[in-house]
Amino acid sequence: MADSLGKLKEDDEAPCSGNDEVPGSIKGILCQSCLSKDKQTEAEKFCLDCNEHQCTECIKVHNVLSIVKTHKFVNADTDVMKQRSFDIKGLERCNQHKKLIKFFCEDENQLCCSTCAIVDHRKCESVVEVQKLAGNLMSSNSLIKEKLLAIKEKAEGIIEQIMSSREKLDQDVNRIPETIKQVRDEVIRMFEDLEVSIVKRAKSFQAESHTKLTKRQTRTDNYLSDARTRLETIDSVYRNGSSAQQFIVEHIMENDVKTLYTNVSEEYQNLETASASFHFDETINLPPLPITEYVPGQLTLQFLRQGDMSADMSLTPVSSIDLKKTGDDRSEPLYTGIDFLPDGRVVAVDNENKKCLVYNEKLEKVGSCQLSYVPQSVVAVTEEEVAITSGSDYRVEFFKVRKSNEIISLRKFEVKTKYDSICLKDNRQFIVGTIDYQRPVRILTLTGVEKDFSMMFSNKTYSLDANACTYIRSSDKVVIAERYEHTVYIYDAKTNTKVEVKDDRIQNPCGVAVGPSDTIFVCSNGTDSIVQISQTGQILSSHKIYMDLPYKACVSRDKSFLVVTNSCIGNLKLKKFKIS
Structure with missing residues (x-):
C-alpha cells in the first residue's frame, strides 16, 4: 500500500463545472485531470468509476495503484449518461484539502481524498475506495x-x-x-x-x-x-x-x-x-x-x-384498638415487632410482657402465648410460621401460628449477634438489624448461619432500638432508618452505593416497611406521621395518622393494608389503614 500510494499522482479535483458532465457530443473533450493543472490535453477515455475524462498519461495512474486497477473505461466519444451528482452541500469534499472524498481508511476509520490517502495513510494496510464500500450499504x-x-x-x-x-x-x-x-x-x-x-x-x-x-x-x-x-x-x-x-x-x-x-x-x-x-x-x-x-x-x-408517578397514595383508617394492660400483664404492652401473615392476620410481639399475639382482620385479638424471653421483632416466614428475635438474648425462635390461632414453639437456634429488626431476604435468608455490632445489618439463614453483606456500610454500631431495617427484593436494596440521626439510608447492593434521605418530615424514624410500588414507609415518631419515600430517595408524601409517636409498621402481602402501632405510654394503639 505504501509503495503504491507513493507512485500515485496527486489528484487535484477541480470544483464541479460543466466539464463534469459528459455531453452528448464529445468531440474535443479535454482531460479533466490535466485541466486542474492548467494543461489542455485531449481526453482518450472516460473512467466510469472516477467519473472523469482522462488522457493517455493520466490513465496510466490506474496501473500504478492496486485499488484503482479494476476501474472501467469507455471511449471518450461514447455517449455516457452520467447520473448528476446530488448536492449534499459540500459534505463529499475533504475538509483539509477541499478535494472529493474517494477513499476510506479502514485502519483509522477515516474518509480520505487522494491527498489524505498519500500523505496521511501511506502506511495503512486497508485504504479502500468509497465506491466499493458504498455498494454494500443498504439504505x-x-x-x-x-x-x-x-x-x-x-x-x-x-x-x-x-x-x-x-x-x-x-x-x-x-x-x-x-x-x-x-x-x-x-x-x-x-x-x-x-x-x-x-x-x-x-x-x-x-x-x-x-x-x-x-x-x-x-x-x-x-x-x-x-x-x-x-x-x-x-x-x-x-x-x-x-x-x-x-x-x-x-x-x-x-x-x-x-x-x-x-x-x-x-x-x-x-x-x-x-x-x-x-x-x-x-x-x-x-x-x-x-x-x-x-x-x-x-x-x-x-x-x-x-418511575415514581404510580406511588401517589392515601391512607384511610379501617379499624383501631387501644392496647391496655390485661390481668396477666406486668405493665402496659409495647409492641416492638408486628407483621402480616399471608392470610391477613397480624402477629405482634409484646416486649414488655414477653408475649406473642395474633389479631384477625378486624384487629380483634384471637390468640396469644407467653414467651420465655424478651422478644424484639417478628417476621412471617410461611403461611403459618413466624421467626422472633430477642434484643437481650442471642437467639432466634420459630413458632407455628395455626389457623385456629394456637401458637406453638417449633425450634430455635443460638446466634453470635443480637438482632433487633428482621425481614425476609428470600425463601432461605433474613435481613437482620444488629445490636452492638460493627455492621448495621447482616444476613441470617433459616438454619442459623450468620454472614455479612459484601457492600460497604457506615462504620458504626447501634444500640437497642436505635435503627430499623427492611429489604426491597425487586431491586436488592437495604433500607436503614437511623432513629437518633433522623436519617433514612437506602443501600443498593448491586452498585454498592447509597442514598441519604434527611428531611424535616422525618424525625426519630423507628420503623420501616416496603409499600406499594416498592416505595418505603417510615414511622416518623417525632412528627406523628407515616412518610412515603421512593427508592431514589424522594419524599413522595407525608400522612398524619392521628396517633401519637408511631413506632412500628407492617404492610400486607398484597400491599393493600398498613398496620401501625405506637409507643405513647398511656395512649397505646394498634391501627389499620387501607392503602389506595
Missing part, C-alpha cells in the same frame, strides 16, 4: 436513520409529556380553590384566608414549575429540530444521492447523532411531572389559633419522576 438498514427516528420519537414524547404536565398542573391548581370553597361556607372567614394562602403557594410553585418545564422543553425542541434537520438530509441523500454520498453522510453524522441520542435519552429518563393538590385532614380540629398558624389540610407540591 433500508441505516443505523443512523434508526437512531434519528428513535431520537425523534423520544423527543416528541418528552414534548407531549411536558405539555400534558402543564395542562394537568394548571387543572390541579385551578381545582384547589374549588376544593376549598366546598367547605368554606361553614367557616367563611377562615377559608377565605386559607384560599389566599394556599393558592399563593400553589401559584408560586406553578410559576417555578413552568420555568423549569420551559427550560426542558427548549432543550428538547433543539434536540428535536436537530434530529428533524438530519433526518431530512439523510432522507434526501437516500432518495437522490449516490451510494458513496450515502456512506459519507452516514459516517459524518455518526458521532453527532450518538451525542444527540445520549442527550435525548437522558432527558427521557429524567422526565418529571409537576402536580398540585389539596386534601383536607380527615378530622379538622380547629384550635384557637390564627389560620396562618394552623392549616386544616395539606398542600402537596411536587415533581415526580416517571
